[in-house]
Each structure stands twice: as structure tokens, then as C-alpha cells.
Amino acid sequence: DAKTTQPNSMESNEEEPVHLPCNHSTISGTDYIHWYRQLPSQGPEYVIHGLTSNVNNRMASLAIAEDRKSSTLILHRATLRDAAVYYCILTSGSRLTFGEGTQLTVNP
Amino acid sequence: SAVISQKPSRDICQRGTSLTIQCQVDSQVTMMFWYRQQPGQSLTLIATANQGSEATYESGFVIDKFPISRPNLTFSTLTVSNMSPEDSSIYLCSVENDRNTEAFFGQGTRLTVV
Numbered sequence: 173d174a175k176t177t178q179p180n181s182m183e184s185n186e187e188e189p190v191h192l193p194c195n196h197s198t199i200s201g202t203d204y205i206h207w208y209r210q211l212p213s214q215g216p217e218y219v220i221h222g223l224t225s226n227v228n229n230r231m232a233s234l235a236i237a238e239d240r241k242s243s244t245l246i247l248h249r250a251t252l253r254d255a256a257v258y259y260c261i262l263t264s265g266s267r268l269t270f271g272e273g274t275q276l277t278v279n280p
Numbered sequence: 281s282a283v284i285s286q287k288p289s290r291d292i293c294q295r296g297t298s299l300t301i302q303c304q305v306d307s308q309v310t311m312m313f314w315y316r317q318q319p320g321q322s323l324t325l326i327a328t329a330n331q332g333s334e335a336t337y338e339s340g341f342v343i344d345k346f347p348i349s350r351p352n353l354t355f356s357t358l359t360v361s362n363m364s365p366e367d368s369s370i371y372l373c374s375v376e377n378d379r380n381t382e383a384f385f386g387q388g389t390r391l392t393v394v
Contacts (some may be wrong), residue, residue, distance in 0.1 A: 208383070215284075215372050215385030216323065259322070266311060266380045270323040 176260045181275040183252045192245040192274055194260030199240050207234065207245045209256040210273070216259065219245065250278045260280040282307050282375050284386035292392045293363055300359045301389045303373030308353035313374040315319045315329070317388070323372065329356045 177195040184190040196205065207219040220227055220234045222243070227234040233246040247254055259273040281390050283306040293299050303312060314326040326346055327335040335348040349357045370388040377384075 178370075204381075215374075215388050217385070218382045221381060257322075266329070266376055267325060268313075268323075268374075268383055269325070270315075272322050 174272050176262060178258070178260055178271060178274045180272065181277065183277045183279060184247075185279050186252060187249050190247040190250045190254070190276065190278075192247075192258050192260075192276065193242065194244070195242045196214050196262055197241045199262055200264065203262040204264065205234065205236060205240075205243050206233070206261045206263060207266070208259045208261065208268075208270075209254075210259070211253075211256045216270075217257070250276075254278055254279060273279070281382075282309065282377070282384040284373055284375065284384055286373055286389050286390060289387065290390040290392075292394060295364050295393055296357035297363055298359055298361045299363065299391060300357050301371050301373075301391075303356045303358070303386060305354045305375050309375040310353070311376065312350065312356045313376075313383075314348065314356075315372040315374060315385075317370040319368070321355045326371075328372070332377075351372060360391065367391065368393045375388045 203220050204223050206221040208216040209219050210216045220232050222234045222236055235244045255278045257273040257275050259270050261268050285304045287302045315323040316326050317323045320342045325338050326341045328334045329348045329350040331350045331353050339375040347359045370390050372388045374383050375385040
């Protein structure tokens with residue numbers, strides 16, 4: 173699986189937007205970009221995924237660079253409940269390879 | 281979506297013993313995945329379990345240490361054998377939807393080996 177690079181940690185204030193970056197310069201043409209998050213003491217949960225076009229759902233938006241070598245997960249208005257580890261994962265099949273992720277802290 | 285139940289949610293075990301973790305899914309799925317999350321670290325895939333065939337183990341994990349059963353399309357077990365304190369981790373079961381676009385995880389089993 174291709175490797176992703178994410179910042180170890182980020183901070184945000186409540187009610188403000190959060191942009192979580194992910195670099196994946198070795199992405200292949202068949203790799204989908206998936207984002208999962210893990211809240212404290214819980215299993216990971218799906219956030220969003222995309223291939224080439226930007227994607228929106230009720231949780232977040234995913235902005236994918238034109239060359240697909242990077243992507244950004246956007247939380248439009250952070251809440252305290254969004255504090256979690258966010259994982260950016262590339263996969264072309266059913267196996268998920270988790271990196272270290274970004275620990276997001278949301279300040280009240 | 282899929283709802284996954286894991287049992288036990290946590291356990292404290294003596295070294296040298298074995299623990300079997302159960303994973304029940306509320307729908308039929310082809311593949312089930314077992315992960316380990318060591319303290320303060322990310323998730324590592326242990327093996328993929330298919331019904332009717334032997335599990336496929338990732339590098340660094342062997343069947344003798346982590347035997348897996350998959351008797352039907354909604355259930356799987358992972359056994360952690362001959363435990364040592366290094367096996368203290370959270371063990372998570374996971375499944376995917378039919379299109380492999382979304383994975384669902386159980387709440388995990390927090391294992392402490394003393």
C-alpha cells in the first residue's frame with residue numbers, strides 16, 4: 173500500500189473550520205483516499221473517501237489535489253466531539269493500512 | 281451499515297494463558313479483519329478471515345500465536361495464545377460493506393496480561 177504522511181497533531185478552536193492535510197505522493201491510479209477517525213476509547217469510524225473529485229457528506233468534505241498527491245479533510249465547524257485521531261489511508265482493495273494519523277485537539 | 285459486537289470488552293489475564301475474543305456482525309459479510317492496537321499506537325492488521333478457508337496472516341503474525349476461526353458469515357473468533365505482557369493491546373474486529381468503500385469496527389477488546 174502506498175504511504176501517507178500526516179502531521180502528528182493539530183489544534184483548532186470550537187466552531188472554526190479545520191483543514192487536515194495528507195500527503196500521498198506515491199499514490200497509484202487505482203488507490204482510493206479514505207479518511208477514518210478514532211475517538212477516545214472507540215474503534216475507528218469511517219469519515220469520507222474519494223478517488224479524484226472533491227467529495228462532501230454530512231460529516232466532512234474531502235478536497236483532492238488535481239495530481240492526487242495530496243488531499244485535505246475539511247471539518248466545516250469543529251466541535252468538541254470532533255477531537256480524535258484522524259487517519260488518511262490509501263487503498264485499492266479491502267485492506268486498510270493505518271499510519272500514525274493526526275491527533276486533533278479542539279479547544280472550547 | 282454493520283453493527284459489530286465484540287466480547288469480552290476487556291480482560292486481565294495471566295501470562296501463559298490464552299484468551300478467545302468473539303466478534304459478531306449483524307449481517308453476512310465475506311471478509312472479517314482482526315487488528316491489534318498497542319498502547320499509544322496505531323492499528324496493525326493481524327489477519328483476514330474468510331468463511332470456509334484458513335485466515336490470511338500479515339507479516340509478523342502467525343497462526344500458532346493468533347488462531348482464528350470463521351465458522352459462518354456473521355461470526356469470527358481470535359485467540360491470543362500463550363500470552364505475555366507484550367500482548368497487552370486492544371484487539372479490534374472489522375468488516376466492510378459490499379462495495380469495500382466503508383469499514384466498520386467493533387469497540388475493541390482491551391487485553392491486559394499480567
